[in-house]
Amino acid sequence: MEWLRNLLHEIGAGWAVEWPKALNVPLNSWINDFVEWLITEHGQAFEAVSNSISVVLLAIEQTLRGMPWLVMFFFITALAWFISGRRLGMTILVAVCLFSIGLIDPQLWDNAMVTLSVMLVATILCIVIGIPVGLLISAQDRLRSLVIPLLDLMQTMPSFVYLIPAIMLFGLGAVPAIFATVIYAIPPVIRLTDLGIRLVDSGLGEACDAMGANRIQKLLGLQIPTALPNILQGINQTTMLALSMVVIASMIGTRGLGTEVLLGLQQLNVGRALEAGIAIVLLAIVMDRITQAYGRKLLRAQRGR
Amino acid sequence: MGASSCERNGADEELSLIEIRNIYKIFGKSASRAFTLARSGQSKQRILSETGCTVGLQDVSLNVADGEIFVVMGLSGSGKSTLIRHINRLIEPTAGQVLVRGRDVLSLNRQELVNFRRSTVSMVFQRFALFPHITVWENVAYGLKVQGAPRPKRMERALGWLDKVGLNGFERQLPRQLSGGMQQRVGLARALCTDPDILLMDEPFSALDPLIRNQMQKQLMALQQDFHKTIVFITHDLDEALLLGDHIAILKDGLVEQVGRPQDIVLRPASPYVREFVRDVNRGRVLTAEAIMTPCPRNKGDNRGEASVTRDTVIEDLLHQSVATDRVLKVVDDTGGVIGEIHRDAVLKALVARP
Ligand SMILES: Nc1ncnc2c1ncn2[C@@H]1O[C@H](COP(=O)(O)OP(=O)(O)OP(=O)(O)O)[C@@H](O)[C@H]1O
Ligand SMILES: [Mg+2]
Numbered sequence: 287m288e289w290l291r292n293l294l295h296e297i298g299a300g301w302a303v304e305w306p307k308a309l310n311v312p313l314n315s316w317i318n319d320f321v322e323w324l325i326t327e328h329g330q331a332f333e334a335v336s337n338s339i340s341v342v343l344l345a346i347e348q349t350l351r352g353m354p355w356l357v358m359f360f361f362i363t364a365l366a367w368f369i370s371g372r373r374l375g376m377t378i379l380v381a382v383c384l385f386s387i388g389l390i391d392p393q394l395w396d397n398a399m400v401t402l403s404v405m406l407v408a409t410i411l412c413i414v415i416g417i418p419v420g421l422l423i424s425a426q427d428r429l430r431s432l433v434i435p436l437l438d439l440m441q442t443m444p445s446f447v448y449l450i451p452a453i454m455l456f457g458l459g460a461v462p463a464i465f466a467t468v469i470y471a472i473p474p475v476i477r478l479t480d481l482g483i484r485l486v487d488s489g490l491g492e493a494c495d496a497m498g499a500n501r502i503q504k505l506l507g508l509q510i511p512t513a514l515p516n517i518l519q520g521i522n523q524t525t526m527l528a529l530s531m532v533v534i535a536s537m538i539g540t541r542g543l544g545t546e547v548l549l550g551l552q553q554l555n556v557g558r559a560l561e562a563g564i565a566i567v568l569l570a571i572v573m574d575r576i577t578q579a580y581g582r583k584l585l586r587a588q589r590g591r
Numbered sequence: 592m593g594a595s596s597c598e599r600n601g602a603d604e605e606l607s608l609i610e611i612r613n614i615y616k617i618f619g620k621s622a623s624r625a626f627t628l629a630r631s632g633q634s635k636q637r638i639l640s641e642t643g644c645t646v647g648l649q650d651v652s653l654n655v656a657d658g659e660i661f662v663v664m665g666l667s668g669s670g671k672s673t674l675i676r677h678i679n680r681l682i683e684p685t686a687g688q689v690l691v692r693g694r695d696v697l698s699l700n701r702q703e704l705v706n707f708r709r710s711t712v713s714m715v716f717q718r719f720a721l722f723p724h725i726t727v728w729e730n731v732a733y734g735l736k737v738q739g740a741p742r743p744k745r746m747e748r749a750l751g752w753l754d755k756v757g758l759n760g761f762e763r764q765l766p767r768q769l770s771g772g773m774q775q776r777v778g779l780a781r782a783l784c785t786d787p788d789i790l791l792m793d794e795p796f797s798a799l800d801p802l803i804r805n806q807m808q809k810q811l812m813a814l815q816q817d818f819h820k821t822i823v824f825i826t827h828d829l830d831e832a833l834l835l836g837d838h839i840a841i842l843k844d845g846l847v848e849q850v851g852r853p854q855d856i857v858l859r860p861a862s863p864y865v866r867e868f869v870r871d872v873n874r875g876r877v878l879t880a881e882a883i884m885t886p887c888p889r890n891k892g893d894n895r896g897e898a899s900v901t902r903d904t905v906i907e908d909l910l911h912q913s914v915a916t917d918r919v920l921k922v923v924d925d926t927g928g929v930i931g932e933i934h935r936d937a938v939l940k941a942l943v944a945r946p
Contacts, residue, residue, distance in 0.1 A: 492716070494722075496714040496791075497713065498708035
């Protein structure tokens with residue numbers, strides 16, 4: 287291709303060979319300026335958000351870590367038992383996974399509780415923000431066509447890209463980790479809430495309208511209940527994404543299982559890293575089973591067994 | 592023939608409960624251009640190919656009298672569902688007016704519309720549209736629930752209606768645990784539970800097999816005897832239309848082809864399309880003595896033991912009398928006065944469709 291480059295240079299069309307500097311869109315500095323502006327102008331708002339998240343996180347973390355492991359173990363197992371509608375197989379699976387975490391290394395149990403609390407806070411935030419957004423876009427096509435591409439973007443972006451603005455806004459620690467996790471994990475709840483509401487049979491919506499239900503009655507009495515299996519599926523996916531992101535976010539200062547993996551790698555201690563990795567998988571299985579079981583139980587109830 | 596229709600055969604002019612005036616409904620993007628074409632009387636096909644818009648309804652005007660069963664019939668895609676959804680404003684027209692008790696439904700604001708739907712009009716759907724996540728009685732009581740009625744009252748009313756449609760004991764089942772016919776009974780009970788004046792029924796029995804459909808038709812007629820609702824009933828089945836309808840409107844491609852009593856439709860089809868429709872109908876079960884008699888000046892108590900039939904007897908039921916007597920059959924009205932007579936030839940002629 288050398289001849290083509292030379293030719294273009296000779297006829298004075300060098301701009302077609304090298305990107306012309308003048309065409310550069312300074313996206314990079316725009317974003318930096320924007321973040322800087324956010325911090326200087328709205329620093330207090332971020333601090334307030336940060337503080338309230340910290341308080342909640344601290345409370346949850348202290349509860350989970352303060353609880354004797356055996357109590358915690360029985361609590362989660364019992365939760366699995368009731369939520370799954372008394373399914374023995376699933377409950378045993380959850381119990382075995384939980385027990386194995388401590389079995390691998392007692393220290394990992396404590397780390398798992400830290401990870402769990404960060405994940406819980408992030409997931410709750412995702413649900414609290416995600417479901418209303420999902421409901422909103424299901425009702426407004428215009429808004430939806432704006433939000434859906436944004437969600438696509440959020441999901442294709444490499445996950446640690448969110449860490450940097452998170453640090454810039456909130457500093458190091460658990461709060462930026464939660465912030466990054468929420469951004470990374472929120473798309474499924476929004477998507478599946480939207481989808482669930484849209485999939486509600488239009489004939490049922492008509493029946494509801496024809497009987498004189500107002501919007502709120504229709505939403506609470508028909509749309510949300512019939513969309514619930516889908517919404518729960520979204521919550522399940524969000525939980526899983528949150529777990530994986532919490533691990534990645536340990537790079538910016540959350541503690542927990544992710545830190546163990548990171549330390550293991552830094553010390554070339556493959557055993558330690560792998561142990562923590564297995565604990566993450568076990569925790570993931572527990573969370574997945576529990577969140578899915580509830581959706582299944584609901585679906586069974588709706589279909590009349 | 593519904594009993595209510597018999598009582599009303601004499602009175603011609605009645606108060607219209609529902610008035611539909613010059614409704615146009617165009618589906619699609621460039622509706623205004625399509626509307627202009629539709630106004631100038633272009634056909635549905637033509638408008639579709641020129642503008643890409645579907646004409647749902649084209650200049651439809653109808654009057655539904657208080658307490659009657661008004662049947663709208665037509666083939667698939669003729670605009671029946673679109674029409675009935677204008678009455679409770681599930682669909683807004685492109686142009687035209689809908690009046691219920693003289694009140695313009697299209698001028699209601701959101702709250703008024705909600706109240707109108709809660710109190711005045713309810714609907715039964717072809718595919719039942721029962722809420723799958725709540726029990727049968729909760730489905731029936733849903734209309735009361737949105738009105739804010741307390742639970743004991745809801746339950747009492749719902750159980751009452753379930754009893755009336757013959758579903759005693761099924762109240763705690765989920766809809767999907769019932770058969771199609773039972774589900775539609777729940778749909779009917781749900782529509783009646785708010786005690787509306789107007790019942791809109793969009794092909795309520797089309798999804799049922801013939802035997803069950805027959806039962807449901809009988810049940811509807813029995814309920815109608817007791818409760819005298821104004822019913823707009825949609826069907827694509829002419830036999831059903833003739834059986835239930837006090838008046839029938841025939842719709843084709845969004846246009847009204849003919850409106851009339853079942854007799855008028857069968858005896859005097861207004862267009863080749865309607866004629867084609869009624870050709871295979873069992874005329875003996877539709878036409879009444881009054882429709883085929885030769886009228887004579889009304890003379891009171893002059894039938895001196897001669898064979899006579901009441902004016903709303905259908906041909907099928909007077910056939911054996913007509914054959915048995917070698918003289919004419921007298922037709923008497925409600926008070927016993929003779930209003931006409933029927934020759935045997937007339938009976939035969941009426942039974943054979945004119946080409
Ligand atoms: N939401 C819509 N968007 C576009 N076109 C529609 C819509 N609803 C109905 N139509 C069109 O309007 C016409 C009438 O439809 P409609 O559903 O009223 O027919 P129908 O007589 O009820 O038929 P069926 O017996 O199949 O229920 C059809 O040509 C249909 O394609
Ligand atoms: Mg229809």
